[in-house]
Amino acid sequence: MNGEANAPEQEFSPILGDQLCFALYAASRAVTTRYRPLLEPLGLTYPQYLVLLALWQQDTVPIKEIGAALQLDYGTLTPLVKRLEAGGLVRRERRPDDERTVLVTLTPEGHALQARAAHIPTAMGRAMGLTPTQFDQARTLLRLLTANVSE
Template sequence: MGENRAPAASMTLDDQLCFALYSASRAVTAAYRPVLAELELTYPQYLVMLALWERPELPMKELGTALGMDYGTLSPLLKRLEAAGLLRREREAGDERTLTVSVSEKGAALYERAARVPGAMGRRYGLTAEAAGQLRDRLRELSASLEPGPGEKPGP
């Protein structure tokens, strides 16, 4: 009788944190769509370019890790961006297994146009810079808390 039990969790859809995160993610991605259309980029392509503008040359494996994307997701994105002339993919001379991705001249030039995206999206969020930073930090904490620790397997 004296057991300490957590209160019963609500099973309504609107009370689920996962659903709020899912809905917010979809809304954010949709809000980016018209802004990125002017750059002729999809949201995932924009993320790739952000990573390459930060570090203009990366092994594909590091790029995938930075973006949280596996090879099967990243490879078609890179092929489309290469076809658009925004990046180059090259095999390492000393190690044919290593694919290096680098931003092209055209991709580097796109940076100037893309530099307005964060400000435009910041206005769409309707958050102060401080509130946006706090939200970003909380989401990073949430993500980190869900990552498996050393020796743990993903999942429940």
């Protein structure tokens, strides 16, 4: 439930520093900037890393499922996957029983990169400086916010 029906009426400030959207924007920029030095040695951008995270959970995934998981449209996702393919980390192929479905599969190089990237979640968790409880609360609130705004 989105909580909108139970939310009390309140006034929202027009001041930039009071805007939740600005706090989210600034936090997002800070986090992605912090990822950059961790990902550069791997030759990855943050969006490419997200695609690989999805593939490291499941070796072969339809591109449509990756897009849904990352909340990216096909037009945004396809160039990302093409660059990963050009880098030898994934391969794309049509599903034999359904030519409309494009499967994305990790190559041996893509699998090997997982071990080289294993330190990244811990490094980012430390950089965020949140307790495990704060981390869980922040993630829960952000997911709720995303669901509410996406309705």
